[in-house]
Amino acid sequence: SQTIHQWPATLVQPVGSPLSLECTVEGTSNPNLYWYRQAAGRGLQLLFYSVGIGQISSEVPQNLSASRPQDRQFILSSKKLLLSDSGFYLCAWSVPSNQPQHFGDGTRLSIL
Amino acid sequence: AQTVTQSQPEMSVQEAETVTLSCTYDTSENNYYLFWYKQPPSRQMILVIRQEAYKQQNATENRFSVNFQKAAKSFSLKISDSQLGDTAMYFCAFMKHSNSGYALNFGKGTSLLVTP
Secondary structure, eight states, rough: EEEEEEESSEEETTOOEEEEEEEEEEEEEOOOEEEOOOOOOOSSEEEEEETTEEEESSSSSSEEEEEETTTTTEEESSSSOOOOGEEEEEEEOOOOOOOOOEEEEOOEEEOO | OOOEEOOOOEEETTOOOOEEEOOOOEEOSSEEEEEEEOTTTTTOEEEEEEEEETOSOOOETTTEEEETTTTTTTEEEEOOOOOOGGGEEEEEEEEEETTTOEEEEEOEEEEEEEEO
């Protein structure tokens, strides 16, 4: 069966520090991969999605970037974190079709 | 752009009762998909139910069912025989076909509390 792993679960970082959140999927090949952010008390906002290695699409202009160095690995990064980057970050995967997305357990990011 | 509106920020229901969560959406697309996701306090996003827009029959999954009204662009979720474990945030989501992928647009969510 397919599983999705996301880490770390919780992260506290100072303003201006770099960021790297990792997401990996097991049990499937060539998945679509997604990064979402959930601000406190709000719904999910799509940040990035990828349909293949090295293919990244950004939905909103922001301080973050994403990379897909391997088929089942999706990384969310920042060179310098802002206070506004705080939130709950969720990685998701789906097969390359109209099938539902399946989410990881999320990373709670706090910026001090 | 597609927008998803959940007009009920909070709802409560007694155990074993039935509750309906509302969702409306705005789109010019004809082919699309609708979902309800559940997010319990653990913050996991769990798929509850899915509806294809081309299907007239309403989707059902055990105690969960939807009332899909395509012309009205309405997609409500009915939870029957509510259980304490149903306490969670519920998000309605819209997905359209795209050559670049299948991104979900989420509503802001409805917080459901099931009381004993």
